[in-house]
Amino acid sequence: MDAPITVAVSTVIFALRPHPTTRRPALWIPLVRRIREPHRGRWALPGGPLAAEEGLAASAARNLRETTRLTPQYLEQLYAFGGPDRAPETAERIVSVVYWAMVRPEEADAGAAGVNVQWFVADELPELAFDHSLIVEYALWRLRNKVEYSRIAAAFLGETFTLAELRRVHEAVLQRTLDPANFRRQMEASGRLVATDAFRTGGRHRPARLYRHDRSIHLADNGPLTGQ
Template sequence: MSDPATPDEQQRVALAVSTVIFALRPHPTTRRLAVHLPLVRRIRAPHQGRWALPGGPLGASEGLGAAASRTLGETTRLRPRYLEQLYAFGGPDRAPSAAERTVSIVYWAMVRPEEADAGVAGVNVQWFLADELPELAFDHNLIVEYALWRLRNKLEYSRIAAAFLGETFTLAELRGVHEAVLQRPLDPANFRRQMEASGRLVPTDEFRTGGRHRPARLFRHDESIHLADNGPLTRA
């Protein structure tokens, strides 16, 4: 039997937290709403100069959700109303050195346009089209691809679209969210029937006025249906 590895021979494992933040913003060419996310330019090796998801190492005395909120605020100043744990990425080839392995706990969230505008943007923080990303640091392209897949699937059965909207909205505004996320037009009549049959919407007595069309009824999402899939777990 071989001797156990000494501490120097053992692979070091680092734990990090990253966050995928989605927002609906106008496409730079078509001006239609499209899914965007903020990225941070790395200023040190490895992958110096490449864009990456906001994130950083986990503090010794903080929870995962708290670390995600902290690193996101430090890099982008974004403060989403909730963070939902997305997935853990820990492939052995994620780190540049075989002597160190990095496991990333990835969170995700959606923010409204006004919340996105409150974030910082500049030389080292910019918004990108989620479907037209450059080559990112580490495996962050794969992480974004997975987050988009989850978003598009979850849109079909949850009230996650509420995170992109105000407290109340018209069915046309809700359909616009679905069309932007799914990247295809939806028939208004069919969409209305599906949403009314879903049980996720609550009609209000208010109407949106001021446009060229007749006033449109405002709806809100049923808040008894949780936005995040955290079950009995707390945000921490």
């Protein structure tokens, strides 16, 4: 029963940045180029073995910091991957606890990437090492689902935002255009937004009211160990 199983922690880090061709906001993730076999030269999710005295979330936060120099605003456990056939190239069996993080555009720009770190458009990735393509696909599916019923979109935005800014996050995540009037009605009905007294001015448009998310609604599910 005491199989030699290694525990690793990997992190899918999402940011919204303009798509290189369309210039519309798109989801990007940073990847790390593997410098060792197996899969040497392939891109992989940031991560590594769980250190002896390190908590799971602490390990994920370290991945994020080492890859992007960022401390997490939104960091949540996504899923544990542990099928016995995940890495047939290696003798060991690896159970990966995967976290996901969302960072704001200004954070993503500030976090300079190292020589073996590069940001990619999440829907246009090369084939990744191990089962990491599958993991990213799952993270995208969960994000697209979750944006419909939670305030997860807030993780990509500043403290306050206009409805148009929020709609553009939803559009980027869902990869489809949303009708502004319908979106407004849906958000107002959700009870997740609080209108502020402030307005975004400037530009060609008339001033737009700023909203914030209802902070009584939990943003990240940090599990039961929030205090740690």
